[in-house]
Amino acid sequence: MRRVTVAMLMLGFGLAALGLESMHARFSEARHDAARAETARLVRDLGLTDLALFTEARYVRHISQADLFTPFQDAPVSFEHFPSGTLVAPPAHLGRHAGALSARPIERNSP
Amino acid sequence: MIFDPPILALLLAAAVSAVVAIAAALFAVRVLRHWDIRSGSALQIRLERRTYLVTTALKIVMVMQMAALALFVHNADRMAILFTGAMCALGTLNVNQWGMPAFLVQIGVFLTSAVWLLLNRADEMGRDYPFTRAKYAFLLLFAPLVVASAILQWLYFLNLDPNVITSCCSKLFTPEGSGLQADLSAMDPKLALIILFSGAGLLAALALFSSAGRWLHVMLGILGGLYFMLAIAAIISAIAPYIYETPNHHCPFCLLKPQYGFIGYLLYLPLFAATALMLGSGLLAALGAPKSLQQRLPAYQKRLNWSAAVLYLAFAGIALYTILRSHLILIG
Amino acid sequence: MRRWLSRQAHLIDFTLGALLRRKGRNLMMLAVYTLIIFMLASVTFLGSALRFEAKAALNYAPEVTVQNLIMGRHALSPPDWVKKLSRIRGARNIHGRLWGYFYDQAVGANYTLMVPPPRARDLAVNLGEVIIGHAIADLRKVRQGGYLFLLSPSGKLFKLKVIRILPEDSALLSADLVLISETDYRAFFNLTPEDGYTDIALTVRNSNEIPTVVNKITRILPTARVITREDILRTYENVFSWREGIVLAMLATALVAFAIFAFDKASGLSAEERREIGILKAVGWETSDVIAMKLWEGGLISAFAFIFGAAAAYAHVFLFDASLLAPVLKGWAVLYPDFSLTPVVDRLQLITLAFITIIPFTIATLVPVWKAAITDPDIVMR
């Protein structure tokens, strides 16, 4: 067999694997639906607002609820940051105007 | 915002393109000053060799730019969730004043680069490289466009402010509003459809049978450019409502969303490609067939025209399909 | 077209032959490149999957959360706020939430203590009872029906009967939850009812009215910060982009190093390779044929690395639960949710990845490839 044929077959095999994986993705989405419905119910019932992904400190545990100053004074044995603190960005609504209490968006006239 | 991977990718592509375009423009100046195909001088040979590098680099840049255009729109669409008021790419583009210009210039880069590639192809057919000067003069126009595109994208992405409330497409594209978008949506759908279908048919027919006159051919290129704008207007005023099945939704960007089956890509792709082919063919006609290409150039142009005609018909066919499939009735 | 394809096939065939001649070196290079893409893609996949989960789950978060701010820091909301807020038209289900953090010295983990709101009937807890998240149950080795002992910050020992353990399926949001009754909660943290609540959540029936409601809240309670569900969703959309961006920026250095390596490899042409290109050109290959052949070399390596790196990353993240990345995510946390992610592949991110991996490689090799390709064909006769 020609080298080019072998290479293309291998690439085709890789693409097929990617394709199979995307089939798997579609297929297992349904399987995860039940779990997600369960989670959604919990979120609605308890009024949860954040993922329990990083539990070291509250500014990473409840990212969306944190204020800008917490990272430096929060958590029991913390001097400063946790590794996850470097990974997460501050909440979206604490943008440029985070300092001000009136941190509401400014309306911009569209062109 | 700048650390968003698609934005990093786009900025990378823009920066690379700008650097290549600037280098190519500097080379173009040298070509315009010293190019003499009949000379066997060391300088001429160096220039000829360098054209291989410049051409290859530009080909890569152009393929990259075409992919970047798709990525740009796709990304803008995805980022809509980050901005209050944005529903699709349009809202994201309107977050600051650089978004829309960046997008339009990117389209300009797409079309000009496609035309340059067609010109380059014709040039490489002739034994005396008849279009080299034209090609590199054209590059001097192309390079600023690429640089402008890169600068606009930088400005746009650097100034993305999530605290801005932007406008969604349903606000901008309403016949009642003011401004260009509103005017586009206010166009009579009947007229729009007539223009769209008859225009596509006429252009396809002319492209197929226009081997006649040189200036007719040039006209055809201009018509192709004009039709591009009219077709976009027709999509906004008539085709979009058919696809969304609501008479008041006119957005040309929502078409690209997955919930409409990415129909927008199917619709825009043939239109963009056909336009590029028509512009290229028209430009070649305007330059005229040099002696070395008396035989090959008309054949090449014919191929371009045929492809353009097929693409125009495909575009009209897809538009027709969306209308037939729709449950909306705009025209009694 | 067929001619074009056949020509490319010939060029690829040749280039593969050349690559295979230095099998060890090139396979090594391919492996490194694949590894970089594998890591990049793993992070990207994990990020988009988490984002997807966050979006799906937090779509049901309260529409509006009202926080009290004192000196820029989150503080307890006074009890009369609930009454004030209930006067706003359109705001419903207003209730003061009680939740907070507790550092369990025994195991060194942080818990989120919370009082389930009254409407969560399935999750109602009475005095002396507790519902805990899965990760806590694992960590403390308690089962349903067992007892959880917690030493409150003021030194009182609480003995709580575990009436339920939250399902593992929801671990991504509930791993560290400890649900107790309001009386227990206030006793635990020494709070009186006059101290108020952690914050106040409310729902808005018509989502179009949210901005109006928010405006009214800021007018009635000027010191309050209002967080809408949109804000939360946007935060989560951003959080992982940021992280991917950071990882990307770090791995970009690896990519740059790789591009330099590729540049070096392409430019350090041995005398034999030069001669070979001379032979090709002498027997009838054109400069552009040589360029195309050489670019195929980079293109094939990129394509192989990209496809196999991405495929392996998918398997890693979704079939093996991102086991290699877990330590990074975990950080110093003792509690880590044992979650399995819904596989989602974001087309945009795949395209992005392709962009970021293929462009630097191609651009880096372009000039050396061209330099090689313009080798004089008469070199073979010298």
Place this chain on the structure above:
Amino acid sequence: MIRLEHVTRIHNEGRPNAVVAVNDVSLEIPKERVTVLRGPSGSGKTTLLTLIGCLARPTQGRIWLDDELISALPERFMTEVRRRTFGFIFQRFNLIRGLSALENVMLPAYPTGESHAALKARAAALLERFGLKARMHEKSELLSGGEAQRVAIARALINDPAWIIADEPTASLDTALVDQFIEEMRALKKAGKSIIITSHDPRIWQADVVDRIVTMQDGHILSVEDVSARERAEEKEQNA
């Protein structure tokens, strides 16, 4: 026919180490004949060969292939002409290592985009004609000298060129292989190919296939000798 008019080739033009390798050469090379360029090394014969074979462009002067001016073409088209017109046999054969004999033969036709099956069939047929059927898939570096020589000839023929150009083909060959080479050239000449060989190997220029010997020195042509005419004249003398 190839016609050279006042062809000059300067290496490293404009630099201190400039060398005039070919100096104002005018020459006609007839079709379907074997022409030998003879001269000591450094006489410019190899440079002249690269100019004729479209491997390099003359600094001055013109070269005509039949009625086509080929000296002023840009590289791209020069390559095109070279590919369809000339087949090359190099000193030490210059086969590409790591590729099989068959692939080496197919190589010059790759850029034409001919289908793999057709090309392979053609190359295999050529190799069979040279008695290399059994060695077809052997890596080129594992071939014996004689086999490599025949593979090189087969490679030169794959695009069915009208002209064969050989540069010092026998420089490192023993007598048996030289004889074999001469026989191959005879067959090619019979098949209507035009052949140009550079050589300072007397075994070549004394061979009876040679029709014409061009002697060069210091970039100039010293003499052009019509050997076949000489032989024919000698034959006539003997018959008389």
